[in-house]
Amino acid sequence: MGNPKAFLEIHRQEAGYRPIHDRIHDFGEVEQTLNTKERKAQASRCMDCGVPFCHWACPLGNKPPEWNDALYRGDWELAYRLLNATNPFPEFTGRICPALCEKACILNLIEHEPTTNREDEASITEAAFREGYVITHHPKRNGKRVAVIGAGPAGLAAANDLNLKGYEVTVYDRHEAAGGLLRYGIPNFKLNKAIIDRRMKVLYDEGIKFVFEADIDLQHLSLANEFDAVVIATGTPTARDLKIPGRELKGVHFALDILSQQNRILDGIEFKKDEIVTAKGKDVLVIGGGDTGSDCIGTAHRQGCKSVTQIEIMPKPPVGPEDPKNPWPAYPRTLKTTSSHEEGCTRRWNINSLEFIGKDGKLTGVRVQEIDWKPNPEGGRPLMVEKGKPEIIKAELVLLAMGFLKPEHPQYPKNVFVCGDAANGASLVVRALASGKQTAAKVDDFLKK
Ligand code: FAD
Structure with missing residues (x-):
């Protein structure tokens, strides 16, 4: 597989991002691509390492050594077949996956230069769409009907597998x-929405039906009576809030308020002036x-903000593995610098937010407190200790990006x-x-009984 000695001669080469001065003015994808010769050389670095940790690290069980070998040999069609055998939509993960496989790559452990699986995946998939290797299947129907609620990656993956099985x-x-x-959260500079539309055409052509603007009542799930089975893939719609004084001020928003609106604007949807959340100026x-x-x-950079600061209540993660004697990767606890951080941002850690401050109902800043985390003598969660005096960070726009609450579900009937x-x-x-694929397999088992 691959060229067993290539990793000794060829270094990891990433395609990198478009130059900041160029990309900062538009919402086009920031990532560039290597040429074919360079891409094949990168694929050749994936050696037959004997113990392919990448398979195990990838939740989909992707097998990079197999498709990297095909890519290295110039068989792009085979590379796509092998990749698509485990990953239904490699054009999404090829762009935005943190590539757990690369963190587990043996070359990462030896020399911190793992194979470029994620970029290889994106190149293989682009070639497949370009060259017509993405085939439209017309499965034989088995007479059973399944409803999927939620057209995010989980729902689409479940729908895709169930459709191919004949449902x-x-x-x-x-x-x-x-x-x-993918469409209403992740910005276009990471994932162009035409990439989703392109896959949707395949799913439509293969016979999956879609009903949009259908808000399904999950508490009273009548669809469970109408279909043989129902798959709920509704994500985590509730963002974690920060209920400190001043929360009602104009200028405090959830991250998705700006992110999803910006994506919709780029999609040609118009908003009233007073509905628009913008970082401009x-x-x-x-x-x-x-x-x-x-x-x-x-997003704030591209909208023309004056400045952007990011604060985090947790301590700054280590830049590399915490213990140099420990050869295992420290991901995800290492410091991550994204393309957006490269574009300019003041980053601070160990900062607790105390109060939103404003004038005439409008946000002007946030009172924050530097803190330290001390081990808890009684065990359990570390203790937060204040450090110095509170300070005010000036801001006319606050974006709350503190995660999402895990939804609770009622007791559903057995076919849900x-x-x-x-x-x-x-x-x-x-x-x-x-998860979508695993659930499709469970539904199939259930309906076959
Ligand atoms: P979702 O993508 O949330 O899809 C759920 C769908 O269900 C939505 O379309 C929603 O409209 C629909 N829905 C909800 N309730 C109902 C209802 N009652 N009736 C009908 N429809 C309903 N992950 C990465 O791997 N890489 C990244 O770079 C990355 N960046 C991210 C950036 C942002 C800003 C965010 C918020 C997340 C990011 N993630 C990233 C995480 C990733 O997007 C999610 O883990 C993934 O989309 C979850 O997929 P899902 O299908 O379970 O849910």
Whole structure:
């Protein structure tokens, strides 16, 4: 597999991002691509390592050594077949997956230069769409009907597998188009929405039915009587709030208020002037240090903010593995610098927010307190200790990016299954896809009995 000695001669090469001065003015995807020769050389670094930790690290069980070998040999069609055998939508993960496989790659352990699986995956899939290797299947129907609620990655993955198994699948979503957070959360500079539309055409052509702007009442699930089985893939719609004094001030928003609106604006949807949440000309404070916060930073830059600061209540993560003698990767606890951070941002850790401050009903800043985390002598959660005096961070726009609450579900009848973030809490696209596929297999088992 691959070229067993290539990793000794060829270093990891990432395609990198478009230059900041170029990308900061538009919402086009920031990531660039390597040329074919360079891409094949990168694929050749995936050696037959004997113990492929990548398979185990990937929730989908993707097998990079197999498709990297095909890519290295120039068989792009085979590479896509092998990739698509475990991953229904590699064009999504190829763009936005944190690539758990790369963290587990043996070359990461040896020399911190893992194979470029995520980028290889994106290149293989683009070639597949370009060259016509993405085939439309026309499955033989088995007479049974399944409803899927939620057209995010989990729901689409479940619908795709069930449809291919012969079920007649109808997907319901409260939004006006498919994708869930892929479309109404993740900014276009990470994932162009035409990529979702392209996959949707395949799913439509294969016979899946979609009903949009259908807000299904999950407490009284009448669909369970109408269909042989129901899959709930409704994500985690409730964002964690910060209920401190001043929360009602104009200028305090949830991250998704700005992210989903910006994506809709780019999709041609018009909003009234007073409905628009914009960072233009403002000092922006993002509260929360994860992916959502980072996407707010990139969006604020592109909207023309004056400045952007990101605060996080937790301590700054280590830059590399905490213990140099420990060869295992420290991910996800290491410091992550995204393309949005590169574009400019003041990042601070160990900061607790005390109060939103405003004038005439409008936000002007946030009173914050630097803290330290001390071990708890009684065990359990570390203790928060104040450090110095509170200070005010100036801000006309605050974006709350502190995660999402795990939904609670009523006791459903036996033919109802829950998957994706709705079942596991807010996570990753790759986990949502894996969960959707696993749930499709469970539905199939249930309906075959
Ligand atoms: P969702 O994507 O949330 O989809 C749920 C769908 O259900 C939605 O379309 C919703 O409209 C619909 N729905 C909900 N309730 C109902 C109802 N009652 N009736 C009808 N329809 C309903 N993950 C990564 O791997 N990489 C990233 O870079 C990344 N960036 C992210 C950035 C942001 C800003 C956010 C918020 C998340 C990010 N994630 C990322 C996480 C990832 O997007 C989610 O884990 C994934 O989308 C979950 O998929 P899902 O299908 O379970 O739910």
